[in-house]
Amino acid sequence: MIRLTGIARVFRVGDEEVHALRGINLAIEQGEYLSIMGPSGSGKSTLLNVLGLLDRPNAGRYELNGRDVTHLSDDELARVRRETIGFIFQSFHLVPRLTAGQNIELPMVLAGLAPAERRRRLDRLLADYGLTARADHRPAQLSGGQCQRVAIARAMAMGPTLILADEPTGNLDRHTGQEVMAVLERVHQDGGTVAVVTHDPEIGARARRRLRLIDGEIAEDKR
Amino acid sequence: MITRDFIAFTLAALKAHRLRTALTALGIAVGIASVILLTSIGEGLHRFVISEFTQFGTNIISITPGRIQTHGAALGAVNTVRPLGIDDALALRHAPRVQVADPLVQGNVEVVHAGKSRRVTLFGTGPDFTKALSMRMAGGEYLPPDDPHAARAFAVLGAKAATELFGADNPLGARIRIGGERYRVVGVMEARGQILGFDMDDIVMIPVARALDMFNRESLMEIRVTYEPTAPLAEVEAGLRRILLARHGAEDFTITPQQKMLDVFGTILDAITFAVAAIGGISLVVGGIGILTILTIGVAERTSEIGLLRAIGATQRRILLLFLGEAAVLAALGGAAGLALGWSIALLLEFAFPALPVHTPWFYAVLAELSAIGIGLTAGVAPARRAARLDPLEALRGE
Ligand SMILES: Nc1ncnc2c1ncn2[C@@H]1O[C@H](COP(=O)(O)OP(=O)(O)OP(=O)(O)O)[C@@H](O)[C@H]1O
Ligand SMILES: [Mg+2]
Numbered sequence: 319m320i321r322l323t324g325i326a327r328v329f330r331v332g333d334e335e336v337h338a339l340r341g342i343n344l345a346i347e348q349g350e351y352l353s354i355m356g357p358s359g360s361g362k363s364t365l366l367n368v369l370g371l372l373d374r375p376n377a378g379r380y381e382l383n384g385r386d387v388t389h390l391s392d393d394e395l396a397r398v399r400r401e402t403i404g405f406i407f408q409s410f411h412l413v414p415r416l417t418a419g420q421n422i423e424l425p426m427v428l429a430g431l432a433p434a435e436r437r438r439r440l441d442r443l444l445a446d447y448g449l450t451a452r453a454d455h456r457p458a459q460l461s462g463g464q465c466q467r468v469a470i471a472r473a474m475a476m477g478p479t480l481i482l483a484d485e486p487t488g489n490l491d492r493h494t495g496q497e498v499m500a501v502l503e504r505v506h507q508d509g510g511t512v513a514v515v516t517h518d519p520e521i522g523a524r525a526r527r528r529l530r531l532i533d534g535e536i537a538e539d540k541r
Numbered sequence: 542m543i544t545r546d547f548i549a550f551t552l553a554a555l556k557a558h559r560l561r562t563a564l565t566a567l568g569i570a571v572g573i574a575s576v577i578l579l580t581s582i583g584e585g586l587h588r589f590v591i592s593e594f595t596q597f598g599t600n601i602i603s604i605t606p607g608r609i610q611t612h613g614a615a616l617g618a619v620n621t622v623r624p625l626g627i628d629d630a631l632a633l634r635h636a637p638r639v640q641v642a643d644p645l646v647q648g649n650v651e652v653v654h655a656g657k658s659r660r661v662t663l664f665g666t667g668p669d670f671t672k673a674l675s676m677r678m679a680g681g682e683y684l685p686p687d688d689p690h691a692a693r694a695f696a697v698l699g700a701k702a703a704t705e706l707f708g709a710d711n712p713l714g715a716r717i718r719i720g721g722e723r724y725r726v727v728g729v730m731e732a733r734g735q736i737l738g739f740d741m742d743d744i745v746m747i748p749v750a751r752a753l754d755m756f757n758r759e760s761l762m763e764i765r766v767t768y769e770p771t772a773p774l775a776e777v778e779a780g781l782r783r784i785l786l787a788r789h790g791a792e793d794f795t796i797t798p799q800q801k802m803l804d805v806f807g808t809i810l811d812a813i814t815f816a817v818a819a820i821g822g823i824s825l826v827v828g829g830i831g832i833l834t835i836l837t838i839g840v841a842e843r844t845s846e847i848g849l850l851r852a853i854g855a856t857q858r859r860i861l862l863l864f865l866g867e868a869a870v871l872a873a874l875g876g877a878a879g880l881a882l883g884w885s886i887a888l889l890l891e892f893a894f895p896a897l898p899v900h901t902p903w904f905y906a907v908l909a910e911l912s913a914i915g916i917g918l919t920a921g922v923a924p925a926r927r928a929a930r931l932d933p934l935e936a937l938r939g940e
Contacts, residue, residue, distance in 0.1 A: 372852060372934050393856050400854020411849045411937065415557035425853045427546045472853070 319479070319511060320346040320369065325378035327364050327534075338364040339375065340534040346513070348479070351506040353522040354515045356531035362515040363484055365531065369513065370403050370482045371395045383479070400429055404473030406483035406502075410465045412457040418468045419444065419453035425475045443471040447501060463494035470501055474510075481505055483514045487521060499524060542859060551866040554839075555874075565828075565835045566875035569917070572825030573879025573909050574886065579821045580905045581887040583814030585898030590806060593737050594799070597674050600772075601799040604633070604764040604781065608793055622793040624760030627689050627749060629788060630667060633764060636780040638772035641669040644689075645763040646752040652745055654706045654717040661702050662744045663719065665752020671730075672767070676741075681713045681728030684748055692748030696724040700732035701742035719747060720755045774798055818905075822912075828875060829916040832868055836924035840864065847928050848936030857929040864925035865918060872917020876910045883909075 327339040338361045346352065354362050367373035368380065371387060380388045387398060399405075412421045422443055426436045444450045447467045457465055466486060473481055483502060487495030499514075499521055506512045516522050530538035542550075555562045606625040633642035646665035651658055664670065668686040671678070679700060687693055696719060703712050712726045724747060733741035749761070768777040778796055785794055840847070847860055855863075884901060891899045 367934055370852070372937070393858070396851065396854050396856045399852060405852050407937070411845060411852075413846055413849070415553055420553075424850075427550070428542055428850065428853060428855050428859065430542050430546075433543075433545075476854075 319348040319350075319383060320344070321379075321381040322368075323379045323381075325365075325368060325375045325380065327361070327368060327373065328376045337534050339368070342378070342534075342536060344529075344536065346511060349506070349509050349511055350527055351503070351512045351525050352514070352527035352529060353525035354513060354529045354531060355517070355519070355522045356529075356537070358517075360531040361534040362531055364534075366482050366484050366513065366515050369480070370405055371399050372405075400425065401476060402479050404476070404478035404481045406466070406469050406473050406481065406486045408485040408488040410457070410462075410469045410489070412465055412468060412472075414457050417454050417456055418449055418460065418464075421457070421468055422449075422471045422475055425472060429476060439475065443475060446474075447471040461494075462490050463497055466490065466494075466498045467501060470498070470505070474505060479511060481510050481512045483512070485515055485517065487516065487518065495521065547862070547866060548870075550863065551870050554863075554867055555870060558839075561835060562871060562874075565831045565871055566878060568828035568831035569825065569872050569875025569913050570828075570879035570882055572821065572828040573876045573913050574883035575824050576818050576821035576909050576912075577880060577883025577901060577906065578886055578890075579817040580814055580909075581883070581899050581901040582890075582897070583810070583817045584902055584905070585900040587807070587810040587814060588900055589898035590737070590810060591803060594803060594806065596736070598767065598770065599799050599803065600768050600770045602766040602768065602777065602781065603797045603799070604766065604785070605762070605795050605797070606760050606793070608795055623789050625764060625794060626759075626761065627667075627753075629785060630761065630764045631689060632784050632788060633766060633781055636766075636777070636784050638769045638777050638780070639766055640769060641672050641765075641767045643667045643669045643672075643765045644749045644761045645670075645765055646749055646756060646758060647762055648752070648756050650720045650745070650755070652702065652706060652717055652719050654712075654715065657706055659702065659705050661699070662740075663752060663755075664744060664746045665749035665755075666746050667749055670746060676733060677731045679729045679731045680711075681726070683728050684746065685727070687748065689748075690750050692750055694722065694724045694751065695727040695748065697728040697730060697746040698726055699730050699742040699744040699746075701740065702745055703729045705743075719745060722751075722755065774800060825912065825916055828913075829872075829920040832871055832917055832920040833923065835871075836864060836868055836921055837927075839867070840924045840928045843928075844931065844936045844939040847931050848933050848939070851931075851933035852937060860931075861925045861929035864928050865921045868917045868921025868925065869914050870917075872913045872920075873910070875917075876913030879913065880906055880910060 322342050322344040325339055325342040329336040329338055342365065354365060356362050364373065368375050375388070379386065382398065383402065390398065413424065416424070419440055423436055423440055426439060444453050447470060449464070449467060449471060452460060452464060460468065486502065487498055490498060495518070502512060502514065503524070514525065522528055526541060528540045529536055604625065607622050627644050630642045630644035633639060644667050648663050649660060650663040651660055666684065667689065668684050671683050683697055684695055696717065698712055706712065706717065707715065712729055715726050717724055717726060735741065766781060778798065781796055786792060850860060887899045887901050890897055
């Protein structure tokens with residue numbers, strides 16, 4: 319489903335070059351569940367952003383669902399993100415003025431889905447993620463775990479095939495983190511491809527496939 | 542994105558900062574209100590002046606001696622100019638579709654009766670003066686149709702001139718002295734009030750031939766022609782010109798239809814209204830700067846939201862439109878409030894000062910609202926473009 323060949327990402331900071339990713343080769347199959355671990359600054363987030371088409375590599379080739387997406391235009395990238403990728407962030411990134419339901423609906427609104435169809439999907443998502451009672455609450459009125467569940471529901475709204483989570487439990491206590499991971503794993507069991515960046519070895523160990531990055535290179539790839 | 546969702550999203554963003562939205566919209570509202578108010582007064586003035594001029598009807602043509610060049614001053618009495626005489630007026634009466642051709646001389650003169658004297662405006666006229674101006678008599682008759690060249694020494698008094706000279710007494714039949722000559726009062730006019738600052742009641746009318754003698758003039762000042770209201774102006778004008786050309790041998794006179802004067806007035810007054818609206822427009826620009834400022838702040842505050850929207854699939858164009866939409870809605874809200882405000886003040890003014898002419902044409906209202914939206918969009922372009930060009934990743938990180 320995903321094929322990265324020789325992906326490199328170099329940041330320029332003043333006169334210095336920071337090699338965040340060095341020649342990454344990686345293939346991910348449909349329905350895989352993988353964790354990405356490694357020391358701070360090893361390039362985990364950068365890899366995830368490249369996978370999510372938020373960042374462009376300086377070299378290499380990225381094939382997504384059999385299509386070369388390395389050189390797509392900005393508009394085409396937005397379209398692929400909208401239709402096939404779901405993001406989950408450490409800090410949730412919910413829009414504070416919108417209710418939980420409206421936040422979940424947002425990708426569908428942007429995609430121009432008809433209100434009736436949206437309503438149908440929203441009701442299902444709210445039920446699936448145990449948020450029906452919270453649909454009209456704003457993010458400020460929700461707990462961290464609930465916020466992240468809203469964010470996951472939002473990521474799933476357009477039925478993506480690739481779900482990317484960058485330290486989804488980083489802002490949550492241990493117990494809530496476990497709950498959120500359970501939710502993410504349900505997504506995987508439903509057939510989604512899930513990649514999770516984490517610092518927590520326990521959470522990392524839950525994934526069937528475990529990548530370890532060190533200094534921009536894949537140091538370990540366990541299954 | 543569906544239009545309804547687009548509007549809902551925009552309104553939600555504005556509602557999240559009610560006070561800020563209200564204050565920014567107020568800037569536009571003040572601008573629109575002042576434009577509406579000033580144009581209302583300008584337009585009211587326009588209508589007032591036009592109605593003052595047209596109260597005698599619009600089917601009036603004024604003929605004056607001397608030739609006026611296309612634009613500008615009279616060419617003066619070059620020796621080819623023949624005086625406009627009483628006989629010219631008599632001849633013009635037979636021009637096609639003409640109802641009245643009234644010879645006119647005007648001057649300032651002292652009127653004396655029983656020791657009281659008063660300076661008034663004197664009109665030397667023909668017997669049809671009242672018809673040409675649709676004025677009515679309060680008592681007696683207007684000047685009789687005597688031989689125009691040897692009319693009897695009769696006078697008609699304006700309402701004010703009559704009360705000033707006679708008090709409560711009846712002036713009809715009384716003898717008065719006008720410019721040192723003796724006249725008999727045969728009529729008194731109904732009060733008419735002021736027209737564009739000229740007191741139509743402080744006047745005295747005598748036969749035109751006598752007025753010419755009194756002022757030692759050869760030429761009339763004007764022949765005032767009224768024609769059938771349904772007659773085409775060009776036909777009437779041509780008829781008058783033909784007769785005068787035959788009598789004078791050259792075009793040493795000027796024919797000015799009231800209609801053409803009105804057109805000129807209209808142009809001038811429109812220019813005044815426009816200039817006044819432009820002054821109001823300055824405050825509109827200030828309101829636009831308010832929108833620019835608030836939107837710039839909004840983009841900075843919502844950087845991470847923009848990043849999120851981009852991450853979940855919004856294109857640059859979508860972000861641009863969302864922020865432009867906010868600017869437009871903000872301006873439209875302000876514009877609507879400004880319309881209401883300006884309109885209310887205009888109505889209040891009309892109520893409080895009935896003499897002050899105020900009129901708000903709906904066309905200006907629509908135009909004002911459209912220009913508010915236009916200003917909002919213009920002010921929104923820069924911040925909206927900045928928002929659209931943000932790098933999604935950097936925006937997500939930036940808080
Ligand atoms: N926008 C940027 N500009 C400059 N350097 C950057 C940028 N983004 C990342 N880097 C650098 O690239 C390297 C990898 O960064 P990345 O964020 O991928 O690390 P990470 O593995 O996610 O670390 P962490 O666990 O702390 O989140 C780091 O050295 C970082 O300083
Ligand atoms: Mg990271």
